[in-house]
Amino acid sequence: xxxxxxxxxxxxxxxxxxxxxxxxxxxxxxxxxxxxxxxxxxxxxxxxxxxxxxxxxxxxxxxxxxxxxxxxxxxxxxxxxxxxxxxxxxxxxxxxxxxxxxxxxxxxxxxxxxxxxxxxxxxxxxxxxxxxxxxxxxxxxxxxxxxxxxxxxxxxxxxxxxxxxxxxxxxxxxxxxxxxxxxxxxxxxxxxxxxxxxxxxxxxxxxxxxxxxxxxxxxxxxxxxxxxxxxxxxxxxxxxxxxxxxxxxxxxxxxxxxxxxxxxxxxxxxxxxxxxxxxxxxxxxxxxxxxx
Amino acid sequence: xxxxxxxxxxxxxxxxxxxxxxxxxxxxxxxxxxxxxxxxxxxxxxxxxxxxxxxxxxxxxxxxxxxxxxxxxxxxxxxxxxxxxxxxxxxxxxxxxxxxxxxxxxxxxxxxxxxxxxxxxxxxxxxxxxxxxxxxxxxxxxxxxxxxxxxxxxxxxxxxxxxxxxxxxxxxxxxxxxxxxxxxxxxxxxxxxxxxxxxxxxxxxxxxxxxxxxxxxxxxxxxxxxxxxxxxxxxxxxxxxxxxxxxxxxx
Numbered sequence: 001x002x003x004x005x006x007x008x009x010x011x012x013x014x015x016x017x018x019x020x021x022x023x024x025x026x027x028x029x030x031x032x033x034x035x036x037x038x039x040x041x042x043x044x045x046x047x048x049x050x051x052x053x054x055x056x057x058x059x060x061x062x063x064x065x066x067x068x069x070x071x072x073x074x075x076x077x078x079x080x081x082x083x084x085x086x087x088x089x090x091x092x093x094x095x096x097x098x099x100x101x102x103x104x105x106x107x108x109x110x111x112x113x114x115x116x117x118x119x120x121x122x123x124x125x126x127x128x129x130x131x132x133x134x135x136x137x138x139x140x141x142x143x144x145x146x147x148x149x150x151x152x153x154x155x156x157x158x159x160x161x162x163x164x165x166x167x168x169x170x171x172x173x174x175x176x177x178x179x180x181x182x183x184x185x186x187x188x189x190x191x192x193x194x195x196x197x198x199x200x201x202x203x204x205x206x207x208x209x210x211x212x213x214x215x216x217x218x219x220x221x222x223x224x225x226x227x228x229x230x231x232x233x234x235x236x237x238x239x240x241x242x243x244x245x246x247x248x249x250x251x252x253x254x255x256x257x258x259x260x261x262x263x264x265x266x267x268x269x270x271x272x273x274x275x276x277x278x279x280x281x282x283x284x285x286x287x288x289x290x291x292x
Numbered sequence: 293x294x295x296x297x298x299x300x301x302x303x304x305x306x307x308x309x310x311x312x313x314x315x316x317x318x319x320x321x322x323x324x325x326x327x328x329x330x331x332x333x334x335x336x337x338x339x340x341x342x343x344x345x346x347x348x349x350x351x352x353x354x355x356x357x358x359x360x361x362x363x364x365x366x367x368x369x370x371x372x373x374x375x376x377x378x379x380x381x382x383x384x385x386x387x388x389x390x391x392x393x394x395x396x397x398x399x400x401x402x403x404x405x406x407x408x409x410x411x412x413x414x415x416x417x418x419x420x421x422x423x424x425x426x427x428x429x430x431x432x433x434x435x436x437x438x439x440x441x442x443x444x445x446x447x448x449x450x451x452x453x454x455x456x457x458x459x460x461x462x463x464x465x466x467x468x469x470x471x472x473x474x475x476x477x478x479x480x481x482x483x484x485x486x487x488x489x490x491x492x493x494x495x496x497x498x499x500x501x502x503x504x505x506x507x508x509x510x511x512x513x514x515x516x517x518x519x520x521x522x523x524x525x526x527x528x529x530x531x532x533x534x535x536x537x538x539x540x541x542x543x
Contacts, residue, residue, distance in 0.1 A: 215372055215373075215473065247526070247530060248501055248526040248527035252526045252530075259473065259535035260372075260373040261373060261535050
């Protein structure tokens with residue numbers, strides 16, 4: 001994510017620092033005999049809770065989300081030997097526009113050691129899916145009735161022009177082998193201190209839906225192609241309209257797929273990006289595995 | 293072209309070729325890895341004929357399809373993108389979708405430094421060269437397509453496209469270097485494993501999204517062509533850059 005505010009970076013940097021202190025008191029490897037507590041949280045940061053400012057975009061757009069709902073579930077805290085410390089079965093829907101961080105699950109009496117195989121799934125909501133935070137009942141029903149795993153609604157603005165969008169995704173993605181960002185130490189997984197509490201955050205990056213490349217480290221946020229896809233000029237950018245924009249109609253140096261197969265339209269592109277929004281402890285990342 | 297029979301013989305040729313290949317392996321300390329070398333071949337997929345229909349309804353017959361390939365590097369890191377449906381018949385490997393800038397190649401395991409022009413319509417498999425490296429899981433690959441020697445192109449394809457009453461004789465050519473990063477490979481290179489590795493390249497993917505009705509030309513040879521800066525050139529170059537056109541197997 002680019003263009004973070006100082007407060008956001010401070011928050012993100014603070015959690016790893018605390019965890020490093022805790023883990024230093026416990027076991028440095030994956031072994032250990034005591035137990036501790038692991039609080040699993042999620043947070044949408046300023047970009048989702050407030051807005052993505054025009055300064056973050058290459059072409060002057062800004063985005064404000066009205067809804068950013070994601071279904072999180074099947075959390076697994078394990079290690080490379082196959083030892084499973086804790087699991088969360090079932091799923092919860094979170095509206096990340098609400099002020100967070102939000103608690104996802106609290107694991108008590110989990111083995112005090114480093115768990116280096118942390119994973120979570122984003123899957124379509126089902127009948128048993130519960131509200132994870134103060135999500136509106138109508139929104140929960142929207143997710144269940146349509147089988148969405150991820151839904152965003154918001155507004156893009158440039159100058160005096162604005163258009164709205166509401167896109168639902170029914171994709172299943174597993175994020176596994178989560179690891180801190182190199183600048184935060186690069187630890188794989190999470191260390192639970194003996195008799196203490198560790199905090200693990202699945203951080204949701206709202207700007208990813210507007211990246212202009214699926215692979216390049218030089219990807220930037222770009223809004224013009226998406227904004228211009230509103231073919232019927234009704235002020236609403238639909239997924240069908242995104243699907244009508246073949247990537248070959250865009251400049252060759254934009255919307256590079258990095259070799260991704262079966263990504264031909266802007267809708268394909270945004271769907272591919274939707275599988276990248278879950279991060280780990282701020283800027284860390286997980287391997288994102290396609291499940292459908 | 294004899295179609296399926298061509299590819300049965302194709303496989304037999306590969307099998308006999310690799311059965312004569314002697315793997316060279318020596319211990320590499322106590323890391324568990326061993327130095328190894330094996331032959332690397334390139335071929336069109338087994339199920340490919342010369343005619344197909346693209347996404348826009350054009351019936352395409354290929355007259356030629358060449359690509360200049362090499363070098364190739366193999367890594368332990370997870371592939372950059374999900375496995376193509378074209379690969380379903382191969383050994384299953386984990387699927388992964390990337391994040392901009394997050395591809396991690398991991399440990400370098402092997403390399404093929406040779407470079408050769410590969411005729412993808414050849415009835416014979418094309419030997420690219422000898423791979424050298426260490427044993428292990430060759431999880432992903434970096435492949436270069438770039439002009440070399442007398443070849444001024446990295447990719448060249450000619451053929452005829454037909455839709456309704458339109459018949460277009462076309463020529464597609466890319467003269468730039470293309471680096472394909474994090475291609476799914478998923479092959480365990482094991483000590484004493486007989487055979488060699490084959491990389492399949494499917495030129496049908498290159499033309500999957502091309503609208504042949506708007507090509508430029510004709511050129512001096514009578515071909516309609518992909519003019520740089522046009523949507524068709526973009527569709528062609530994006531097709532060549534599509535990881536779904538590449539897959540690996542051990543035979």
